[in-house]
Amino acid sequence: MAGVYIYSDKTDIAQEIIGFARAAGKEAILLTLSEKDAQALQNSGADKIYVIDGKSELIENYSKAIADLLTKANAEFFAVGATPRGRDLAARVAGYLDCAMVSDVSSIEYSGQNLQCVRMMYGGAVQQNEVLSGLSVVTVSAGKFETVKGEAAIQTLELEADTRVTVVETAPVVKVGVDLGKADKVVCVGMALDKVEDLQIARDLAEAVGAELGCTRSIAEERHWLPVESYIGISGAVIKPRLYMSMGVSGQIQHVYGIRDAQLIVAIDINEKAPIFKAADYGIVGDLYEVVPLLTEALKK
Amino acid sequence: MSQVIACYKWVVDEADIRINTDLTVDLSKAKGKISDYDKNAIEAAVQAAASLNGKAIGLTFGTAEAKPSLKDALSRGLDEAWYINDQQAGQADGAGTARALAAAIKRMPDVSLIICAEGASDTYARQTAPRIGALLDLPVVTSAGKIEISGNTLTAVRILDDCLQTVKVELPAVIAVLPEINPAPIPGLKAVLAAGKKPVTELKTQDLGIDLAPKTSVTEFKGYIMNRKNIIFNEGQTADKVNALATALRKEGVL
Amino acid sequence: MSSEDKFDAIIVGAGPAGSACAYTLAKAGRNVLVIERGDTPGCKNVTGGRLYTYALEMLDEDLYEEAALERRVTHEQIMMLSGERAITIDFHQPGFNPEAKPPMSFTVLRAVFDEWLAAKAEEKGAIVACGIKVDQLIEQEGKIVGAIAGEDEMYADIVIAADGVNSFMAQQAGLIRDIPAKTVGVGVKEVIELPEKTIEERFNLQAGEGAARMLLGCTEGIHGGGFLYTNQQSISLGCVFTPEEAAQHKKSVHEIFQDIKMHPAIAPLIAGGETIEYSAHLVSEAGYRGIHKKLYREGFLMIGDAAGFVINTGYSIRGIDLAIVSGIAAARAVITAGDNVAAAGSYYMQELNHLKLMPTMKAADGYFEILETPWIYDKVPNLANDVFNSLFKVSGEVPQSMKNTVMGAMKANGLSLWQLIQLGIKGVKSL
Numbered sequence: 001m002a003g004v005y006i007y008s009d010k011t012d013i014a015q016e017i018i019g020f021a022r023a024a025g026k027e028a029i030l031l032t033l034s035e036k037d038a039q040a041l042q043n044s045g046a047d048k049i050y051v052i053d054g055k056s057e058l059i060e061n062y063s064k065a066i067a068d069l070l071t072k073a074n075a076e077f078f079a080v081g082a083t084p085r086g087r088d089l090a091a092r093v094a095g096y097l098d099c100a101m102v103s104d105v106s107s108i109e110y111s112g113q114n115l116q117c118v119r120m121m122y123g124g125a126v127q128q129n130e131v132l133s134g135l136s137v138v139t140v141s142a143g144k145f146e147t148v149k150g151e152a153a154i155q156t157l158e159l160e161a162d163t164r165v166t167v168v169e170t171a172p173v174v175k176v177g178v179d180l181g182k183a184d185k186v187v188c189v190g191m192a193l194d195k196v197e198d199l200q201i202a203r204d205l206a207e208a209v210g211a212e213l214g215c216t217r218s219i220a221e222e223r224h225w226l227p228v229e230s231y232i233g234i235s236g237a238v239i240k241p242r243l244y245m246s247m248g249v250s251g252q253i254q255h256v257y258g259i260r261d262a263q264l265i266v267a268i269d270i271n272e273k274a275p276i277f278k279a280a281d282y283g284i285v286g287d288l289y290e291v292v293p294l295l296t297e298a299l300k301k
Numbered sequence: 302m303s304q305v306i307a308c309y310k311w312v313v314d315e316a317d318i319r320i321n322t323d324l325t326v327d328l329s330k331a332k333g334k335i336s337d338y339d340k341n342a343i344e345a346a347v348q349a350a351a352s353l354n355g356k357a358i359g360l361t362f363g364t365a366e367a368k369p370s371l372k373d374a375l376s377r378g379l380d381e382a383w384y385i386n387d388q389q390a391g392q393a394d395g396a397g398t399a400r401a402l403a404a405a406i407k408r409m410p411d412v413s414l415i416i417c418a419e420g421a422s423d424t425y426a427r428q429t430a431p432r433i434g435a436l437l438d439l440p441v442v443t444s445a446g447k448i449e450i451s452g453n454t455l456t457a458v459r460i461l462d463d464c465l466q467t468v469k470v471e472l473p474a475v476i477a478v479l480p481e482i483n484p485a486p487i488p489g490l491k492a493v494l495a496a497g498k499k500p501v502t503e504l505k506t507q508d509l510g511i512d513l514a515p516k517t518s519v520t521e522f523k524g525y526i527m528n529r530k531n532i533i534f535n536e537g538q539t540a541d542k543v544n545a546l547a548t549a550l551r552k553e554g555v556l
Numbered sequence: 557m558s559s560e561d562k563f564d565a566i567i568v569g570a571g572p573a574g575s576a577c578a579y580t581l582a583k584a585g586r587n588v589l590v591i592e593r594g595d596t597p598g599c600k601n602v603t604g605g606r607l608y609t610y611a612l613e614m615l616d617e618d619l620y621e622e623a624a625l626e627r628r629v630t631h632e633q634i635m636m637l638s639g640e641r642a643i644t645i646d647f648h649q650p651g652f653n654p655e656a657k658p659p660m661s662f663t664v665l666r667a668v669f670d671e672w673l674a675a676k677a678e679e680k681g682a683i684v685a686c687g688i689k690v691d692q693l694i695e696q697e698g699k700i701v702g703a704i705a706g707e708d709e710m711y712a713d714i715v716i717a718a719d720g721v722n723s724f725m726a727q728q729a730g731l732i733r734d735i736p737a738k739t740v741g742v743g744v745k746e747v748i749e750l751p752e753k754t755i756e757e758r759f760n761l762q763a764g765e766g767a768a769r770m771l772l773g774c775t776e777g778i779h780g781g782g783f784l785y786t787n788q789q790s791i792s793l794g795c796v797f798t799p800e801e802a803a804q805h806k807k808s809v810h811e812i813f814q815d816i817k818m819h820p821a822i823a824p825l826i827a828g829g830e831t832i833e834y835s836a837h838l839v840s841e842a843g844y845r846g847i848h849k850k851l852y853r854e855g856f857l858m859i860g861d862a863a864g865f866v867i868n869t870g871y872s873i874r875g876i877d878l879a880i881v882s883g884i885a886a887a888r889a890v891i892t893a894g895d896n897v898a899a900a901g902s903y904y905m906q907e908l909n910h911l912k913l914m915p916t917m918k919a920a921d922g923y924f925e926i927l928e929t930p931w932i933y934d935k936v937p938n939l940a941n942d943v944f945n946s947l948f949k950v951s952g953e954v955p956q957s958m959k960n961t962v963m964g965a966m967k968a969n970g971l972s973l974w975q976l977i978q979l980g981i982k983g984v985k986s987l
Contacts, residue, residue: 095435100516129521164440298547
């Protein structure tokens with residue numbers, strides 16, 4: 001039987017993983033709880049789409065049932081989109097199967113029957129390559145694979161749910177601020193900024209070049225100067241703009257992870273030994289309060 | 302008396318990692334620490350134990366190097382600590398770690414709640430809590446930003462990427478908490494002194510009868526260094542440096 | 557209060573003084589608590605530097621053998637810098653490493669050494685609590701009876717301040733005011749990593765041997781000097797300045813230090829090395845005159861840098877050994893005093909004399925006068941280099957007489973023969 005079984009609560013990642021499976025010449029079987037998602041993905045190249053029908057609205061509650069399904073179907077592996085819900089489901093399924101799992105792969109590739117995975121560790125400083133063989137689980141982040149087209153047969157699948165965890169209520173979160181993941185240019189502020197009013201210096205630069213404003217984790221989480229969606233880093237926004245310019249950012253590994261795919265990285269900081277300079281294409285060592293206003297003027301022309 | 306288990310991990314401090322020019326990773330100068338977010342989890346467990354009128358027990362799976370973690374963990378309000386000591390812990394994968402922890406938990410009486418941090422600062426794989434739940438067939442709640450215990454019911458607010466989801470579960474359960482759950486207070490002097498007197502139970506994986514052979518094979522472990530131009534304007538007047546940068550950016554065509 | 561809250565002694569600071577004191581007290585069966593504000597002992601401490609082993613021998617026999625030490629020093633060097641030039645005097649004494657006795661000194665790395673010494677104190681039974689800052693002393697009826705850290709109060713028969721230069725505890729106890737800037741220097745230092753073999757080649761050392769070098773003339777005339785010590789796999793390079801003069805100078809301390817690193821005689825020694833540590837710290841510069849008037853009051857003693865036990869002879873700075881000896885002196889005083897805690901202070905002063913710490917510091921006091929002479933920081937190194945320059949210059953011209961060469965150099969440096977003679981007399985008188 002075999003086949004790659006896929007789940008994601010985000011349709012875009014689901015499409016990408018289907019694309020990966022198809023490109024590797026594998027059967028792609030998508031699982032979803034949402035009839036709506038199934039319809040949206042009907043033409044995404046999956047061989048089959050199973051709409052799960054069960055007593056719980058939480059996909060995580062079907063972990064055991066999905067684990068059984070994978071075993072019965074002799075699945076090759078289970079690929080899940082790396083979102084909070086996806087990771088929870090994936091790890092639980094891996095637990096029920098007591099099988100291997102690689103989280104947040106930055107790349108996967110078939111090598112014969114085995115799966116070669118690459119993942120980052122230590123906040124992004126170290127890369128680990130692992131090989132999976134036999135039924136295993138991976139979680140995959142967005143933007144890794146090309147999508148394909150092709151019609152899928154949609155079927156309902158009754159599965160037993162674990163009903164011990166129930167939903168009391170769901171409050172949608174209104175996202176403040178821009179989705180930095182889609183920004184073409186980003187100006188980033190770091191902890192060297194003295195007071196919240198100084199954000200204006202950054203905003204002026206951002207405006208001059210047509211960039212969005214982002215920040216490091218501490219600016220958002222500790223100082224609360226910008227919303228949580230604005231912080232760039234391994235546990236925040238991972239961005240790939242054409243231009244990233246930072247001021248007063250020291251460049252800790254966790255932050256640099258979020259900008260590694262930027263086309264051009266520019267850093268301004270007073271400390272010549274700041275790690276950000278090792279990660280930058282261009283930089284100026286200097287006092288941001290002096291440098292940035294001058295730069296804003298220079299770039300306006 | 303109900304027991305609340307706080308699982309924690311002794312990790313290498315990522316700030317001390319050195320990447321050599323040939324991209325090999327030098328961990329020799331790195332100091333160990335309790336993974337940052339585990340401290341928040343330990344505090345959450347201590348508070349949960351208080352509301353259940355129970356005991357808070359720290360549990361860790363590590364090599365001999367993890368021994369100093371016990372005093373640190375115990376100084377944070379835990380009543381006792383369990384330590385699965387095995388040299389293989391250094392290579393254990395998510396499956397093996399969860400197996401070891403679950404096996405130890407099976408030996409503890411009256412476990413009402415198992416709390417882990419959402420992820421460890423070295424791997425941030427986020428597998429431990431869900432796997433433990435699956436192995437023990439207990440309900441799991443992950444990404445918890447807030448928990449409240451009333452009687453035998455735990456209510457948690459999960460911070461998901463697009464919503465705040467409030468869920469309910471009857472204990473016993475496994476919860477993975479985000480650092481938002483509560484701050485991790487710095488232990489005071491008396492807490493540090495008291496830590497030395499609290500009981501520690503040490504276990505060997507042979508006692509637990511588990512197999513730790515990793516199910517993945519690691520083929521490479523190397524530093525990730527970005528190859529960037531590193532053109533840094535350091536000398537001279539600010540105005541000159543700024544002009545040099547502006548010119549460069551125009552040439553690069555990113556404006 | 558329960559026995560949990562009361563100790564025989566609370567020591568504030570787990571540096572060499574604090575740990576040596578704790579070790580000695582714990583070995584004698586006393587209940588000791590050491591409170592260290594750093595996450596690990598030594599992480600907040602800086603040294604050139606080196607340790608003179610007699611102090612470890614005094615602490616316990618053969619302790620040095622297992623101590624976390626770097627290289628045993630067999631080359632004592634003085635380097636006088638002037639412009640791009642340098643004169644290096646190297647005194648090689650292989651006898652500093654005889655088989656039978658402990659070598660005279662070893663270079664050390666504080667984070668490693670201090671942690672080791674604190675661990676030894678713990679082995680003897682002392683309790684060392686790290687990451688905790690003592691906020692206040694507890695005073696009752698004119699006596700110090702304990703310390704407060706955060707919300708916790710701990711009581712002891714005696715509190716011993718080992719919290720380093722600019723001792724907060726000593727200020728709290730009312731024994732000192734703020735340190736006048738004149739008595740401290742600010743030191744900056746880098747630890748530069750290099751392979752063992754490279755260090756041995758560059759400094760002409762056998763395996764395990766080390767060089768200790770003082771640098772003069774590198775501070776742009778500011779009262780101060782540089783140092784270089786070879787560790788097993790790194791070089792400690794640094795500089796000490798008086799803050800007042802440094803503040804008035806147009807270059808910053810950091811910039812002057814970077815210039816030293818780039819000096820043609822220094823740069824090749826550290827070439828290819830990676831800076832793994834950059835630190836700065838205050839150090840007492842006044843020697844005997846910097847020792848505080850009162851080192852104790854009832855229930856309270858000061859040891860180590862907190863008490864001002866540092867000797868600066870211009871060509872070397874000693875602090876760690878004195879810190880250890882003072883820690884031992886304090887411990888012995890407390891043990892001798894027994895229940896009569898009030899007597900501990902005067903017993904401490906007696907021990908400081910008995911262990912020869914005070915007499916040593918007094919004997920070294922003469923250096924203070926010499927070090928006060930501003931010319932030794934620029935004129936003297938320049939003069940020496942100028943003279944050597946002339947001595948070794950061969951240009952095809954008729955060479956000058958020795959006398960003219962030297963007089964010419966002195967004039968060029970604005971020094972008269974009389975001034976040099978005065979300096980010589982001063983030196984002889986002081987020392």
